[in-house]
Amino acid sequence: GNSVTQMEGPVTLSEEAFLTINCTYTATGYPSLFWYVQYPGEGLQLLLKATKADDKGSNKGFEATYRKETTSFHLEKGSVQVSDSAVYFCALSDQAGTALIFGKGTTLSVSS
Amino acid sequence: GAGVSQSPSNKVTEKGKDVELRCDPISGHTALYWYRQSLGQGLEFLIYFQGNSAPDKSGLPSDRFSAERTGGSVSTLTIQRTQQEDSAVYLCASSKLAGAFNSPDTQYFGPGTRLTVL
DSSP, X not given: OOEEEEOOSOXXXXXXOOEEEOEEEEOSSOOXXXXXXXXXXXXXXXXXXXXXXXXXXXXXXXXXXOBTTTTBOOEEESSOOXXXXXXXXXXXXXXXXXXXXXXXXXXXXXXX | OXXXXXXXXXXXXXXXXXXXXXXXXXXXXXXXXXXXXXXXXXXXXXXXXXXXXXXXXXXXXXXXXXXEEGGGSOEEEEEOSOOGGGXXXXXEEEEOEETTTTEEOOOEEOOOEEEEEO
């Protein structure tokens, strides 16, 4: 069945450091891929998405490229801020677009 | 416009009691989803409604869990005879149809209901 694997945290970085959170997936067909973010005390928010191979999703300085050859959708940001501290979830939905399948989440903590 | 809303935001109940959780989707969104977020299991899909079609109940963990969606809008998730392992944050999401195949689009989540079973 479909699944998502993302790197376990916590990830602890200093402000302005480079961030990578790895995400790989297993799916049949051509899923859509997502990164959701959950800030402390808040609900899940869509950060970015990509719906087909080689698409790059971007938002708030974060980027992720849909790589079908490596079944990956790694999240990157060139210079993190304290306000980026949150839990990040990688997710996929199949072609029918029904249930989202989530990774376990990666906690990012950025210190000044 | 308004986002997905859920009520109550917090619910504390005693083991064995029934609870009802409510979700108001974004206006115009025909697809509605329930998920559960717990420490041990992460984010799990529970049930999916799309228009007037029969719901996809494949994620419901037991027959104590049920959900309905009246008038294609508001949804209620009911947990009967609650157990301590039901303690979790219950999330609702909605999406509209999009694309050439009218597939559900990006899901937008509500703030969740935190359920604590004592």
